[in-house]
Amino acid sequence: MAQRFFIAIRPPGEIRDSLIDRMEALDGARWQDDDQLHLTLRFVGEADPRQVDDLMAALQSVSAPPFALAIAGVGHFERKGVPHTLWAGVTQSERLAVLRNRVERACRRAGFPAETRKFAPHITIARLNRSTAPPEEWLARHADLASEPWPVDSFVLYESRLDPGGSTYEPVMRYRFA
Ligand code: 2AM
Numbered sequence: 531m532a533q534r535f536f537i538a539i540r541p542p543g544e545i546r547d548s549l550i551d552r553m554e555a556l557d558g559a560r561w562q563d564d565d566q567l568h569l570t571l572r573f574v575g576e577a578d579p580r581q582v583d584d585l586m587a588a589l590q591s592v593s594a595p596p597f598a599l600a601i602a603g604v605g606h607f608e609r610k611g612v613p614h615t616l617w618a619g620v621t622q623s624e625r626l627a628v629l630r631n632r633v634e635r636a637c638r639r640a641g642f643p644a645e646t647r648k649f650a651p652h653i654t655i656a657r658l659n660r661s662t663a664p665p666e667e668w669l670a671r672h673a674d675l676a677s678e679p680w681p682v683d684s685f686v687l688y689e690s691r692l693d694p695g696g697s698t699y700e701p702v703m704r705y706r707f708a
Pocket residue numbers: 536568569570572573615653654690
């Protein structure tokens with residue numbers, strides 16, 4: 531079976547700890563493990579080994595200026611009016627957009643179809659079951675979430691495995707782009 535991949539920025543330990551600090555008893559929330567915390571630059575989806583080789587070669591040549599990112603606020607995604615994800619946001623960054631565009635171009639060079647969805651940078655911190663308790667109260671209480679900026683000069687190719695207990699994200703390769 532083909533494996534699934536994505537490309538992401540991995541925040542450092544102290545940033546991940548500050549997100550983990552906001553994980554509290556909330557009906558219907560499945561909080562992400564430390565290993566699962568990342569900001570996706572590009573979801574790649576299924577790829578066979580030859581495609582992964584091409585992708586890795588293309589990612590090797592991505593270069594972009596380094597930048598700083600900081601956590602800024604929280605939010606949620608919903609489908610048909612039902613919330614399914616809680617996330618932490620990051621500060622607006624033109625350089626993040628530049629990096630994302632270069633990663634996108636690398637994916638296309640490797641033969642993957644263009645990403646048509648708008649880039650919405652976020653770090654998922656919880657998946658929500660069809661919860662009886664809407665997350666408004668949690669969102670309001672953590673609206674002030676913020677961190678010191680951290681320097682970003684690398685991204686990671688991850689393999690995503692769907693296990694019965696949820697998704698496992700395995701780092702395959704780290705790329706320094708700056
Ligand atoms: P999410 O956290 O908002 O769900 C691995 O699944 C990573 O790729 C997650 O960060 C996920 O975003 C992201 N992703 C983007 N598009 C996806 C898709 N179509 N299917 C699964 N994950 C996707």
